[in-house]
Amino acid sequence: MKQIILASLWLLPLPLWAATQDSRQMEQVANQFLQSQHGQDGYGYQLKWQPRKPAMPACGQPLQAAWPAGNARPQQSVLLTCAAQGWSLSLPVLASELQLVLVTTRLMRAGEVLQADDIKLAPVNNRSQLSQGIRDQTLLLGQMVRSTLPPGTMLTASQVRSPFVVKMNQPVKLQIRGDGFAVNSDATALGNAAAGERVNVRVANGKVISALVEADGSVSVQLP
Template sequence: MNFLCTHRLLRHFCAISCLLFLAPLLSHAQTPQLYSAVDDYLRTQTKGLPGKTTYSIGQLDRRTELSPCNAFEPFLPSGSRLWGKATVGVRCLGPSNWTIYVPVQVNVTGNYLISTRAMPAGYVVGATDVVVRSGDLSRLPVNVVTDQTQAIGKIVKNGFSAGQPVRGDLLVDPWAVQQGQNVRTVSNGPGFSVSSEGKALNNAIAGQVVQVRTASGQTVSGIARPGGIVEVSH
Protein backbone atom coordinates (compact mmCIF):
# COMPACT_ATOMS: atom_id res chain seq x y z
CA MET A 1 0.00 0.00 0.00
CA ASN A 2 1.51 3.35 -1.04
CA PHE A 3 1.74 6.43 1.13
CA LEU A 4 -1.10 8.29 -0.69
CA CYS A 5 -3.57 5.44 -0.16
CA THR A 6 -2.62 5.13 3.49
CA HIS A 7 -3.09 8.87 3.99
CA ARG A 8 -6.61 8.78 2.45
CA LEU A 9 -7.66 5.84 4.64
CA LEU A 10 -6.39 7.64 7.72
CA ARG A 11 -8.38 10.79 6.85
CA HIS A 12 -11.53 8.71 6.28
CA PHE A 13 -11.07 6.94 9.64
CA CYS A 14 -10.61 10.27 11.44
CA ALA A 15 -13.79 11.70 9.88
CA ILE A 16 -15.86 8.70 11.02
CA SER A 17 -14.34 8.87 14.51
CA CYS A 18 -15.27 12.55 14.79
CA LEU A 19 -18.88 11.85 13.81
CA LEU A 20 -19.15 9.04 16.37
CA PHE A 21 -17.73 11.34 19.02
CA LEU A 22 -20.14 14.16 18.17
CA ALA A 23 -23.29 11.98 18.16
CA PRO A 24 -23.68 11.83 21.96
CA LEU A 25 -22.78 15.51 22.20
CA LEU A 26 -25.69 16.33 19.91
CA SER A 27 -28.06 14.29 22.08
CA HIS A 28 -26.88 15.94 25.30
CA ALA A 29 -27.29 19.38 23.72
CA GLN A 30 -30.97 18.58 23.13
CA THR A 31 -31.65 17.53 26.73
CA PRO A 32 -32.69 21.03 27.98
CA GLN A 33 -35.19 21.37 25.12
CA LEU A 34 -36.59 17.90 25.82
CA TYR A 35 -36.98 18.66 29.54
CA SER A 36 -38.59 22.00 28.71
CA ALA A 37 -41.19 20.21 26.55
CA VAL A 38 -41.95 17.78 29.39
CA ASP A 39 -42.18 20.66 31.88
CA ASP A 40 -44.68 22.53 29.69
CA TYR A 41 -46.72 19.34 29.30
CA LEU A 42 -46.82 18.67 33.05
CA ARG A 43 -47.74 22.27 33.85
CA THR A 44 -50.74 22.05 31.53
CA GLN A 45 -51.89 18.53 32.37
CA THR A 46 -51.76 18.93 36.17
CA LYS A 47 -53.89 22.09 36.30
CA GLY A 48 -57.13 20.16 36.81
CA LEU A 49 -55.88 18.00 39.68
CA PRO A 50 -57.43 18.62 43.12
CA GLY A 51 -55.33 20.53 45.64
CA LYS A 52 -51.84 22.00 45.29
CA THR A 53 -49.72 20.22 42.70
CA THR A 54 -45.92 20.00 42.51
CA TYR A 55 -43.86 17.84 40.18
CA SER A 56 -40.28 16.93 39.37
CA ILE A 57 -38.69 15.47 36.25
CA GLY A 58 -36.25 12.59 36.60
CA GLN A 59 -32.92 12.27 34.81
CA LEU A 60 -32.43 10.19 31.70
CA ASP A 61 -29.81 7.46 31.64
CA ARG A 62 -26.43 9.06 30.84
CA ARG A 63 -25.84 6.37 28.24
CA THR A 64 -28.94 7.41 26.30
CA GLU A 65 -28.05 8.69 22.83
CA LEU A 66 -30.69 10.37 20.68
CA SER A 67 -30.54 11.50 17.10
CA PRO A 68 -31.07 15.24 16.49
CA CYS A 69 -34.68 16.39 16.86
CA ASN A 70 -36.36 19.68 15.93
CA ALA A 71 -39.75 19.12 17.61
CA PHE A 72 -40.85 17.12 20.66
CA GLU A 73 -44.34 15.76 21.39
CA PRO A 74 -44.90 14.68 25.03
CA PHE A 75 -47.73 12.22 25.73
CA LEU A 76 -49.10 10.08 28.54
CA PRO A 77 -48.61 6.34 27.92
CA SER A 78 -51.78 4.26 27.69
CA GLY A 79 -53.09 3.17 31.08
CA SER A 80 -50.98 5.73 32.96
CA ARG A 81 -51.97 8.80 34.97
CA LEU A 82 -50.06 11.79 36.28
CA TRP A 83 -50.22 10.76 39.92
CA GLY A 84 -47.28 9.84 42.18
CA LYS A 85 -44.50 8.07 40.30
CA ALA A 86 -45.34 8.26 36.62
CA THR A 87 -43.83 8.31 33.15
CA VAL A 88 -44.17 10.81 30.31
CA GLY A 89 -43.42 9.66 26.79
CA VAL A 90 -41.74 11.99 24.29
CA ARG A 91 -41.86 11.50 20.52
CA CYS A 92 -39.48 13.16 18.10
CA LEU A 93 -41.50 14.63 15.22
CA GLY A 94 -38.51 15.14 12.94
CA PRO A 95 -36.12 14.86 11.31
CA SER A 96 -35.47 11.74 13.42
CA ASN A 97 -38.08 9.22 14.49
CA TRP A 98 -37.73 8.00 18.08
CA THR A 99 -39.66 7.76 21.35
CA ILE A 100 -38.28 7.99 24.86
CA TYR A 101 -39.87 7.72 28.31
CA VAL A 102 -39.04 10.21 31.07
CA PRO A 103 -39.67 9.41 34.77
CA VAL A 104 -41.63 12.07 36.68
CA GLN A 105 -43.01 12.49 40.20
CA VAL A 106 -46.35 14.26 40.70
CA ASN A 107 -47.41 15.20 44.24
CA VAL A 108 -50.86 16.57 45.02
CA THR A 109 -51.54 18.10 48.44
CA GLY A 110 -55.19 18.60 49.34
CA ASN A 111 -58.14 17.62 51.49
CA TYR A 112 -59.52 14.11 51.72
CA LEU A 113 -62.01 12.24 53.90
CA ILE A 114 -61.42 9.52 56.47
CA SER A 115 -64.09 7.49 58.25
CA THR A 116 -64.69 8.33 61.92
CA ARG A 117 -66.28 4.96 62.63
CA ALA A 118 -66.66 1.50 61.19
CA MET A 119 -69.31 1.43 58.48
CA PRO A 120 -70.67 -1.91 57.25
CA ALA A 121 -71.90 -2.62 53.74
CA GLY A 122 -75.28 -0.99 53.13
CA TYR A 123 -74.64 1.80 55.64
CA VAL A 124 -75.79 5.29 54.62
CA VAL A 125 -72.99 7.80 55.21
CA GLY A 126 -73.93 10.74 57.43
CA ALA A 127 -72.21 14.06 58.16
CA THR A 128 -70.63 12.78 61.40
CA ASP A 129 -69.30 9.60 59.79
CA VAL A 130 -66.47 11.34 57.94
CA VAL A 131 -63.91 14.01 58.76
CA VAL A 132 -61.65 16.13 56.54
CA ARG A 133 -57.87 15.68 56.62
CA SER A 134 -55.10 17.25 54.55
CA GLY A 135 -52.11 15.47 53.02
CA ASP A 136 -50.40 14.15 49.92
CA LEU A 137 -53.21 12.66 47.85
CA SER A 138 -50.77 10.88 45.54
CA ARG A 139 -49.77 8.60 48.44
CA LEU A 140 -53.38 7.63 49.15
CA PRO A 141 -55.59 5.08 47.38
CA VAL A 142 -56.85 5.96 43.93
CA ASN A 143 -60.38 7.47 43.97
CA VAL A 144 -59.99 8.87 47.48
CA VAL A 145 -62.93 11.21 48.19
CA THR A 146 -61.89 14.86 48.48
CA ASP A 147 -65.21 16.54 49.30
CA GLN A 148 -67.94 15.72 51.83
CA THR A 149 -70.68 16.14 49.24
CA GLN A 150 -69.19 13.16 47.39
CA ALA A 151 -69.82 10.89 50.39
CA ILE A 152 -72.72 12.10 52.55
CA GLY A 153 -75.94 10.31 51.66
CA LYS A 154 -74.12 7.58 49.70
CA ILE A 155 -74.38 3.88 50.54
CA VAL A 156 -71.29 1.91 51.56
CA LYS A 157 -70.69 -0.89 49.05
CA ASN A 158 -67.94 -2.58 51.06
CA GLY A 159 -67.29 -2.02 54.75
CA PHE A 160 -64.99 0.75 56.05
CA SER A 161 -62.99 0.55 59.26
CA ALA A 162 -62.52 3.64 61.44
CA GLY A 163 -59.73 5.97 60.28
CA GLN A 164 -59.69 4.61 56.74
CA PRO A 165 -59.50 6.96 53.72
CA VAL A 166 -62.91 7.02 52.05
CA ARG A 167 -62.83 5.82 48.44
CA GLY A 168 -65.42 6.87 45.91
CA ASP A 169 -65.42 3.51 44.16
CA LEU A 170 -66.62 1.89 47.40
CA LEU A 171 -69.69 4.13 47.63
CA VAL A 172 -72.88 3.98 45.59
CA ASP A 173 -75.79 6.35 45.14
CA PRO A 174 -78.77 5.86 47.46
CA TRP A 175 -81.69 3.75 46.29
CA ALA A 176 -84.12 5.65 44.10
CA VAL A 177 -86.51 2.74 44.54
CA GLN A 178 -86.48 0.14 47.32
CA GLN A 179 -87.92 -3.36 47.36
CA GLY A 180 -91.52 -3.32 48.58
CA GLN A 181 -91.93 0.41 47.94
CA ASN A 182 -95.09 1.70 46.28
CA VAL A 183 -94.06 3.26 42.97
CA ARG A 184 -95.69 4.88 39.97
CA THR A 185 -94.95 3.45 36.54
CA VAL A 186 -94.99 5.93 33.67
CA SER A 187 -95.05 5.08 29.99
CA ASN A 188 -94.78 7.87 27.43
CA GLY A 189 -95.16 7.71 23.68
CA PRO A 190 -96.21 9.84 20.70
CA GLY A 191 -99.42 11.54 21.79
CA PHE A 192 -100.02 9.55 24.97
CA SER A 193 -98.88 9.09 28.57
CA VAL A 194 -99.99 6.22 30.81
CA SER A 195 -99.29 5.81 34.51
CA SER A 196 -100.29 3.26 37.13
CA GLU A 197 -99.45 2.18 40.66
CA GLY A 198 -97.31 -0.80 41.54
CA LYS A 199 -94.86 -2.28 44.03
CA ALA A 200 -91.09 -2.51 43.46
CA LEU A 201 -89.69 -6.04 43.51
CA ASN A 202 -86.02 -5.04 43.95
CA ASN A 203 -83.76 -2.18 45.01
CA ALA A 204 -82.38 0.12 42.30
CA ILE A 205 -80.45 3.37 42.12
CA ALA A 206 -81.44 6.01 39.59
CA GLY A 207 -80.89 4.69 36.09
CA GLN A 208 -80.96 1.01 37.01
CA VAL A 209 -83.57 -1.54 35.93
CA VAL A 210 -86.29 -2.31 38.47
CA GLN A 211 -89.13 -4.81 38.28
CA VAL A 212 -92.61 -3.73 39.35
CA ARG A 213 -95.72 -5.77 40.08
CA THR A 214 -98.74 -3.76 38.97
CA ALA A 215 -102.16 -3.70 40.65
CA SER A 216 -103.38 -6.19 38.04
CA GLY A 217 -100.65 -8.66 39.03
CA GLN A 218 -98.55 -8.13 35.90
CA THR A 219 -94.75 -7.80 36.27
CA VAL A 220 -93.08 -5.08 34.18
CA SER A 221 -89.53 -3.77 33.99
CA GLY A 222 -88.51 -0.12 33.84
CA ILE A 223 -85.84 2.41 34.73
CA ALA A 224 -85.80 3.72 38.30
CA ARG A 225 -86.02 7.49 38.71
CA PRO A 226 -85.93 9.64 41.87
CA GLY A 227 -89.21 10.10 43.72
CA GLY A 228 -90.46 6.54 43.28
CA ILE A 229 -90.97 6.86 39.52
CA VAL A 230 -90.33 3.97 37.13
CA GLU A 231 -90.13 4.70 33.40
CA VAL A 232 -91.48 1.83 31.31
CA SER A 233 -90.68 1.76 27.60
CA HIS A 234 -93.59 1.09 25.28
Protein backbone atom coordinates (compact mmCIF):
# COMPACT_ATOMS: atom_id res chain seq x y z
CA MET A 1 0.00 0.00 0.00
CA LYS A 2 1.24 3.43 -0.92
CA GLN A 3 2.64 5.24 2.11
CA ILE A 4 1.24 8.74 2.69
CA ILE A 5 3.48 10.76 5.01
CA LEU A 6 2.03 14.12 6.04
CA ALA A 7 3.93 17.19 7.11
CA SER A 8 2.60 16.71 10.64
CA LEU A 9 4.80 13.59 10.96
CA TRP A 10 8.02 15.48 10.43
CA LEU A 11 8.55 15.85 14.18
CA LEU A 12 8.82 12.09 14.70
CA PRO A 13 12.34 10.63 15.16
CA LEU A 14 14.04 10.18 11.79
CA PRO A 15 14.34 6.58 10.62
CA LEU A 16 17.79 5.30 9.69
CA TRP A 17 17.39 5.27 5.89
CA ALA A 18 20.51 4.51 3.89
CA ALA A 19 19.95 7.62 1.71
CA THR A 20 17.55 10.50 2.12
CA GLN A 21 15.97 12.78 -0.46
CA ASP A 22 17.60 16.21 -0.75
CA SER A 23 15.15 18.61 0.93
CA ARG A 24 16.32 21.49 -1.27
CA GLN A 25 15.38 19.49 -4.35
CA MET A 26 11.94 18.80 -2.87
CA GLU A 27 11.45 22.52 -2.27
CA GLN A 28 12.62 23.28 -5.82
CA VAL A 29 10.10 20.85 -7.36
CA ALA A 30 7.31 22.22 -5.16
CA ASN A 31 8.19 25.85 -5.97
CA GLN A 32 8.31 25.16 -9.71
CA PHE A 33 4.82 23.66 -9.49
CA LEU A 34 3.51 26.61 -7.47
CA GLN A 35 4.91 29.03 -10.06
CA SER A 36 3.22 27.10 -12.87
CA GLN A 37 -0.12 27.39 -11.03
CA HIS A 38 0.27 31.10 -10.25
CA GLY A 39 -3.03 32.91 -10.78
CA GLN A 40 -4.90 30.00 -12.36
CA ASP A 41 -7.42 29.89 -9.51
CA GLY A 42 -7.08 33.55 -8.53
CA TYR A 43 -4.37 32.92 -5.92
CA GLY A 44 -0.61 32.96 -5.65
CA TYR A 45 1.15 30.38 -3.47
CA GLN A 46 4.41 29.98 -1.62
CA LEU A 47 5.73 27.26 0.63
CA LYS A 48 5.10 27.82 4.33
CA TRP A 49 8.30 27.90 6.39
CA GLN A 50 8.85 24.81 8.56
CA PRO A 51 11.33 24.60 11.46
CA ARG A 52 12.15 20.96 10.63
CA LYS A 53 12.92 19.64 7.16
CA PRO A 54 11.39 16.29 6.11
CA ALA A 55 13.69 13.29 5.69
CA MET A 56 12.37 10.94 3.02
CA PRO A 57 13.94 7.96 1.22
CA ALA A 58 15.93 9.06 -1.81
CA CYS A 59 13.84 8.83 -4.97
CA GLY A 60 15.34 7.14 -8.01
CA GLN A 61 13.26 9.18 -10.45
CA PRO A 62 11.99 12.79 -10.77
CA LEU A 63 9.56 13.87 -8.07
CA GLN A 64 6.01 14.76 -9.10
CA ALA A 65 4.07 17.70 -7.62
CA ALA A 66 0.30 18.20 -7.68
CA TRP A 67 -2.58 19.62 -5.67
CA PRO A 68 -4.09 17.09 -3.25
CA ALA A 69 -7.34 15.61 -4.54
CA GLY A 70 -10.53 17.20 -3.25
CA ASN A 71 -9.00 20.41 -1.93
CA ALA A 72 -11.12 23.55 -2.15
CA ARG A 73 -9.52 26.84 -3.14
CA PRO A 74 -7.43 28.34 -1.87
CA GLN A 75 -5.15 25.34 -1.65
CA GLN A 76 -3.61 24.54 1.72
CA SER A 77 -0.84 22.19 0.63
CA VAL A 78 1.08 20.77 -2.32
CA LEU A 79 1.67 17.01 -2.65
CA LEU A 80 5.08 15.63 -3.64
CA THR A 81 5.10 12.01 -4.84
CA CYS A 82 7.89 9.49 -5.42
CA ALA A 83 6.47 6.56 -7.37
CA ALA A 84 9.75 4.64 -7.18
CA GLN A 85 9.72 4.56 -3.36
CA GLY A 86 5.96 4.67 -2.93
CA TRP A 87 5.83 7.74 -0.73
CA SER A 88 3.99 11.05 -0.82
CA LEU A 89 4.65 14.14 1.24
CA SER A 90 2.26 17.03 1.87
CA LEU A 91 3.94 20.44 2.15
CA PRO A 92 1.89 23.33 3.58
CA VAL A 93 1.51 26.48 1.47
CA LEU A 94 0.49 30.09 2.04
CA ALA A 95 -2.14 31.52 -0.32
CA SER A 96 -2.56 35.17 -1.32
CA GLU A 97 -5.51 36.40 -3.38
CA LEU A 98 -4.46 38.05 -6.64
CA GLN A 99 -5.91 40.98 -8.56
CA LEU A 100 -7.15 39.55 -11.87
CA VAL A 101 -8.04 41.21 -15.16
CA LEU A 102 -8.90 39.91 -18.62
CA VAL A 103 -6.05 39.50 -21.12
CA THR A 104 -5.80 38.16 -24.66
CA THR A 105 -4.92 34.49 -25.11
CA ARG A 106 -3.63 34.87 -28.69
CA LEU A 107 -2.56 37.47 -31.22
CA MET A 108 -5.64 39.58 -32.00
CA ARG A 109 -5.54 41.56 -35.23
CA ALA A 110 -7.29 44.89 -35.69
CA GLY A 111 -10.95 44.34 -36.61
CA GLU A 112 -11.25 40.86 -35.05
CA VAL A 113 -14.19 40.23 -32.74
CA LEU A 114 -13.47 38.81 -29.28
CA GLN A 115 -14.80 35.32 -28.51
CA ALA A 116 -14.72 33.39 -25.22
CA ASP A 117 -11.51 31.52 -26.14
CA ASP A 118 -9.72 34.78 -26.92
CA ILE A 119 -9.67 36.08 -23.33
CA LYS A 120 -8.81 34.80 -19.86
CA LEU A 121 -8.34 36.15 -16.35
CA ALA A 122 -4.72 36.77 -15.35
CA PRO A 123 -3.04 38.49 -12.39
CA VAL A 124 -1.82 42.08 -12.65
CA ASN A 125 1.50 42.92 -11.04
CA ASN A 126 1.24 46.66 -11.61
CA ARG A 127 -1.51 47.90 -9.28
CA SER A 128 -1.62 51.26 -11.05
CA GLN A 129 -2.98 49.44 -14.13
CA LEU A 130 -5.65 47.57 -12.19
CA SER A 131 -8.24 50.35 -12.45
CA GLN A 132 -7.99 50.26 -16.26
CA GLY A 133 -8.44 46.49 -16.54
CA ILE A 134 -11.73 44.67 -17.10
CA ARG A 135 -12.88 41.64 -15.06
CA ASP A 136 -16.36 41.12 -16.51
CA GLN A 137 -16.06 39.20 -19.78
CA THR A 138 -19.58 40.19 -20.85
CA LEU A 139 -18.18 43.68 -21.43
CA LEU A 140 -15.74 42.29 -24.01
CA LEU A 141 -17.40 39.34 -25.75
CA GLY A 142 -18.59 40.35 -29.21
CA GLN A 143 -16.53 43.54 -29.16
CA MET A 144 -14.01 44.36 -31.90
CA VAL A 145 -10.38 45.20 -31.15
CA ARG A 146 -9.24 48.56 -32.52
CA SER A 147 -5.59 47.57 -33.11
CA THR A 148 -3.39 44.46 -33.18
CA LEU A 149 -2.82 43.07 -29.66
CA PRO A 150 -0.13 40.51 -28.71
CA PRO A 151 -1.04 37.51 -26.50
CA GLY A 152 -1.25 38.46 -22.81
CA THR A 153 -2.33 42.06 -23.45
CA MET A 154 -4.48 43.50 -20.67
CA LEU A 155 -7.73 44.64 -22.24
CA THR A 156 -9.15 48.09 -21.54
CA ALA A 157 -12.30 49.88 -22.69
CA SER A 158 -10.28 52.06 -25.07
CA GLN A 159 -8.95 49.01 -26.96
CA VAL A 160 -12.35 47.70 -28.09
CA ARG A 161 -15.45 49.02 -29.80
CA SER A 162 -18.74 47.75 -31.16
CA PRO A 163 -18.21 45.69 -34.34
CA PHE A 164 -18.94 47.19 -37.73
CA VAL A 165 -22.20 46.07 -39.32
CA VAL A 166 -21.67 48.38 -42.31
CA LYS A 167 -18.32 48.61 -44.10
CA MET A 168 -16.77 50.88 -46.70
CA ASN A 169 -18.19 50.43 -50.26
CA GLN A 170 -20.78 47.92 -49.00
CA PRO A 171 -24.21 48.03 -50.69
CA VAL A 172 -26.88 48.84 -48.11
CA LYS A 173 -30.63 49.15 -47.98
CA LEU A 174 -31.72 52.71 -47.29
CA GLN A 175 -35.09 53.62 -45.82
CA ILE A 176 -36.20 57.24 -45.76
CA ARG A 177 -38.98 57.80 -43.24
CA GLY A 178 -41.21 60.79 -42.72
CA ASP A 179 -44.63 61.66 -41.35
CA GLY A 180 -46.81 58.80 -42.56
CA PHE A 181 -44.54 57.48 -45.31
CA ALA A 182 -41.42 55.37 -45.91
CA VAL A 183 -39.35 55.01 -49.09
CA ASN A 184 -36.84 52.21 -49.64
CA SER A 185 -33.88 52.43 -52.00
CA ASP A 186 -30.35 51.16 -52.54
CA ALA A 187 -27.22 53.01 -51.47
CA THR A 188 -23.49 52.48 -50.96
CA ALA A 189 -21.75 53.00 -47.61
CA LEU A 190 -18.83 55.43 -47.68
CA GLY A 191 -17.37 54.33 -44.35
CA ASN A 192 -17.39 51.77 -41.53
CA ALA A 193 -19.94 52.01 -38.73
CA ALA A 194 -21.55 50.01 -35.94
CA ALA A 195 -25.25 49.78 -35.13
CA GLY A 196 -26.47 53.09 -33.73
CA GLU A 197 -23.72 55.12 -35.41
CA ARG A 198 -24.07 57.38 -38.42
CA VAL A 199 -22.43 56.81 -41.79
CA ASN A 200 -22.39 58.68 -45.08
CA VAL A 201 -24.01 56.82 -47.98
CA ARG A 202 -24.23 57.55 -51.69
CA VAL A 203 -27.68 57.14 -53.28
CA ALA A 204 -28.48 56.32 -56.91
CA ASN A 205 -28.40 59.93 -58.12
CA GLY A 206 -24.90 60.41 -56.66
CA LYS A 207 -26.01 62.49 -53.71
CA VAL A 208 -24.28 61.79 -50.37
CA ILE A 209 -26.41 61.80 -47.23
CA SER A 210 -25.86 60.89 -43.58
CA ALA A 211 -27.85 57.87 -42.35
CA LEU A 212 -28.31 55.95 -39.10
CA VAL A 213 -27.01 52.37 -39.08
CA GLU A 214 -29.57 49.77 -37.94
CA ALA A 215 -28.71 46.48 -36.20
CA ASP A 216 -29.59 44.45 -39.33
CA GLY A 217 -27.06 46.35 -41.47
CA SER A 218 -29.56 48.62 -43.19
CA VAL A 219 -29.47 52.42 -42.84
CA SER A 220 -32.24 54.93 -42.32
CA VAL A 221 -32.97 58.62 -42.58
CA GLN A 222 -35.71 60.27 -40.53
CA LEU A 223 -37.13 63.38 -42.17
CA PRO A 224 -38.60 66.18 -40.02
